[in-house]
Amino acid sequence: MRGPTTAWFGTVSLLADFVYEGARSITGPLLASLGASALVVGVVTGAGEAAALGLRLVSGPLADRTRRFWGLAIAGYALTVVAVPLLGVAGVLWAACVLVVAERVGKAVCSPAKDTLLSHATAATGRGRGFAVHEAMDQIGALLGPLLVAGVLALTGNDYGPALGVLAVPGIAVLLLLFRLRARVPDPEAYEREVQAASTRSEPQAGDERLTSWWGSPTSWGLQAFGDGASATPSVMPSRGRWQSRSISNSAKVARTLKSIVGARVLCPPWQLPASCGGAQ
Template sequence: MLTSNRQRALRLIVLFGMVSLMADVTYEGARSILGPYLALLGASGAIVGMISGIGELISYGLRPLYGYLTDRLRRPWLLTIPGYAMSVLAVPLLALARAWPVAAALTLIERLGKAVRTPARDTMLSYAASEIGPGKGFGLHEALDQIGAVGGPLVMALILQLSGRYDLAFGILLIPALLTLGILIAARLLYPTPQHLEASPADPGKAPPKGTADPRFRQYLVFVALSVAGLVPFQLLSFHLKQVRIVADPVIPALFAAAMLVDAAAGLLFGALYDRFGLRVLVTIPAFSAVAAPLVFSGYPPLLLIGVMLWGAVIGGQETIMRAAIPSLVVREERGTAYGLFNGVYGLAWFLGSAAMGALYDLSLGGVIAFAIGMELIALSVFLRMPR
C-alpha cells in the first residue's frame, strides 16, 4: 500500500498531468490549425515562419530566467498559475482576431506563458516524483500530457470538418482552457507547499546532488544538447515524405499521431527503468535516435514505420528521464535554475540541430543521416565519461 505521503504525491502528479492534458488540448489544438488561420488573416509564409521562430525563441530562451526566479522567490505557484493563465486564455481569444498581427501577438503571449510556468512546474513535479520514483512520476505526467497533445488536433480536425469555421474551433478551446485553470487552482489549494512532499534528497546515488555550477551537471547539459541536436525533426521528415511520395499525404499526420502514442508509452517504460537502474538508462536515448535516422530516410515503408516508432520513443525519453535525472544532479535549492537551464539548452539545441539538418538536406540526404548519427555518437561518448 502507498503511504499517506506517497498517496499525496501521486495525487499531485495526476493533477499536474490533468492540467497538462487540458492545456495541451488547448494550445496543441490551436497550433495544429494556426498556420492556415494566419494565412486566412493575410499573413505570408515568411511571416508565419517568423512568428513560429520568435515564439519558440521566447518559449525556450526565457526559461533559464524564470527557473532562476523560481529559486529566488521560493514560491513556484506564483509563476505556475500566471504562466498557465497566459497560455490557455490567449488561445480562445484567437477566435476574435481579425488581422494577423493580433493573432501573432496572442500566439507569442501563449509561448511566453509556457516559458514562465515550465521551470516552476517541473520543480514542483520533482518534489512529488521523489516519493514514487522520479522516472515513474515524470513518466506518468508525460503520458497524460500526450493524451492532450494527440486529442487537441483531433478535436480541431473534427470541428473544422463539421463547420469549416476557424473562429468556432478556437472559441471552443475556451472549455479546456477553463478546465485547465480549475484543476490548477484545485491543486494549489490542496498543495500550497509541494516542497514538503520531498522529505529527503531525491535519488542521492553514488554522487550526491550539487549546485548548477558543478561540472557533472554542466557535462549533463552538454550530453542533452548533443543528443537533442541529433534527433531528426519531424517537420523535416514530413517534408521529405511529401517530396519523395513513398506514403500518401494522410499517412504523414497518422505517423506523427502514432509516434506520440509511442511517446506516452515509452515515457512510462523509461521512467520505470530509470527508477530501477538510474542514470545509465539515459544511454538508450542517443542509441535509439542514431538508429532511427537511417530508418526514417530509408525509402522503405516498413523501415520508415520502425524509425518513426523509435523517434517517438526518443521523445518519450527526452520528456521523462532527461527531466527526472535533474534532482539526482542538482540540490533542491537550485532545482528551478537547473530546470530553466535544461529547457533553455534543449530549445537551443533543437533549433541549431534542426537548422543544420535542414541546410544539409538541400545538399545531401546522406549528410543529414551522417550528422544525426555523429551527434548521437558524440553524445554517447560524453555520457559515458560523465561521473556517476
C-alpha cells in the first residue's frame, strides 16, 4: 500500500500544480484586462507570494498541534480549487485581486500538512525517493497547466473564462483523491507504526547470534600464538566491528584440542553456532 500511496500523493501534487500554475501563468494579463496597472499587478502578486510563504509559519504549527493533517490539506486545496475558476468570471478588479491572494493562502494552508502526510507515507519506501517522485510529478503539473491554459486561450480568442474554468476539472480530481486517501488511511502515523512493527519482527533473536566474545578477546590471540608457534604474532583485522584473527585454521585446531578441557561453549569457533560447535568431534 505504501508505494502506490506515495504515487497517489504525487498525482495529487501534479493535479494541484496543474491548477494553480496554470492560473498564475495568466495572472498579470488577467488583472491588466480589468484595469490594473503594472504597480497593482506587482503588489497583488507579491502579496499573494508573501501569504503563501509567511502563513506557513502559522499553518505548520497548527497542523502539529491539532494533528488534523488531512483536514488542513483538504481545506487548503479546496480554497485553491474554488478560487481559480472564479478568477475567470470576476468582473471587477478588486474581486480578482482577492481571489489571487486567496489562491495563495490555500497553498499556505495545505503545504505543511501535505508534506507531513507525504513524510509518513514514504517511511518505508524511502523519504528521499518518495519526495523525489513527488517533486517530479509536481513539476510535470507545473508544465502542463500553463500549456493547457495557453491552448484554450488560443482556441477561444483570449477568453479568460473558459481558460480558467477548465482548471476546475483537475481541481475536483485533487479533492476526490484526497478524500479517497483519507478513507484508506485516516491516521497517517499508521504508516510509521507499520514500518516500526516490521522492523521489530525482522530483528534477530538472541539465540540466533554467533558466539564472538571469545574470538575478540586476548585469549584468542594467545591460542593463536600457541597454535602457530613461539614466533607467531597475532595479526588482527576489523570485521563487522569486531577484531578477528587471520589464522582461522590454526585457532580452530587449538579450540578443538582444548574444548574438552575448558568447555566447548567457551572455545566455540565464531563461524559456528554454539549448538553445532558443541556437537563437533
